Amino acid sequence: MRLFTCFLQLLAGLALPAVPPQQWALSAGNGSSEVEVVPFQEVWGRSYCRALERLVDVVTEYPGEVQHMFSPSCVSLLRCTGCCGDENLHCVPVETVNVTMQLLKIHSEDPPSYVELTFSQHVRCECRNSQNALCEERQVQGKELNRESQQRTNSQDHRPDATRPLREKMKPERCSNTVPRRAIPLGPGPGPLDTV
Numbered sequence: 273m274r275l276f277t278c279f280l281q282l283l284a285g286l287a288l289p290a291v292p293p294q295q296w297a298l299s300a301g302n303g304s305s306e307v308e309v310v311p312f313q314e315v316w317g318r319s320y321c322r323a324l325e326r327l328v329d330v331v332t333e334y335p336g337e338v339q340h341m342f343s344p345s346c347v348s349l350l351r352c353t354g355c356c357g358d359e360n361l362h363c364v365p366v367e368t369v370n371v372t373m374q375l376l377k378i379h380s381e382d383p384p385s386y387v388e389l390t391f392s393q394h395v396r397c398e399c400r401n402s403q404n405a406l407c408e409e410r411q412v413q414g415k416e417l418n419r420e421s422q423q424r425t426n427s428q429d430h431r432p433d434a435t436r437p438l439r440e441k442m443k444p445e446r447c448s449n450t451v452p453r454r455a456i457p458l459g460p461g462p463g464p465l466d467t468v
Contacts, residue, residue, distance in 0.1 A: 321354035321363035323394040330375065333391055343376040343384075349393050356399035367396035 328349050330342040352365045370390050377387045 319355045321352065321356055321397050321399050323350040323365070323397050324353050325349070326351040326353065328391070330389065334389065337377075339379065341378040342389075343378060347373055347375075347391060349391055350395070352394045352397035354397070358399070360402055361399040362402040363397055364400050365392075365394035365396070366398045368392045368394055 325348055327346045328351065329346045331338055331345075349371070352363045354363045356363055369392075371393045372388050372390045374386055374388055376384050378384045
């Protein structure tokens, strides 16, 4: 399958005109302005697996807090995203850091109050086998949540049961330890026809 994909990409490359990228311009309809075409190599480099800023819903990260409203309702975090070039691979975090943010917590019966919530931010991403990608992502997040849980044991906002669903999903019988098939470095990687 991969050989067939590479062959199609090679054919597409040969079919492109031998015109420098600076001269590739498309008319915007009326001919008064031109739009530059982004070269294939740049498109390929931007689509690789890496950590990018993403808005994440607070309640998704803290499902035990659904009875409360938060302002803002979502926060900006770096999260792994991108293409891996193989349908059996998935972009997952291999290194994370915790970031604590101050939010306004609103409950219908109590006055609003400021709270500090900790979120997992992805630092380094890799393409991993998709069968184990979800388990590996949860294991990385679980380690960060456990570390944060130990640091905040004296906090009144600490809820140890909030991490239980994550631990349930990381049971050994559900997640096996396998070696990743390939790792993609951050930033522009090899081209589509290069081997990793």
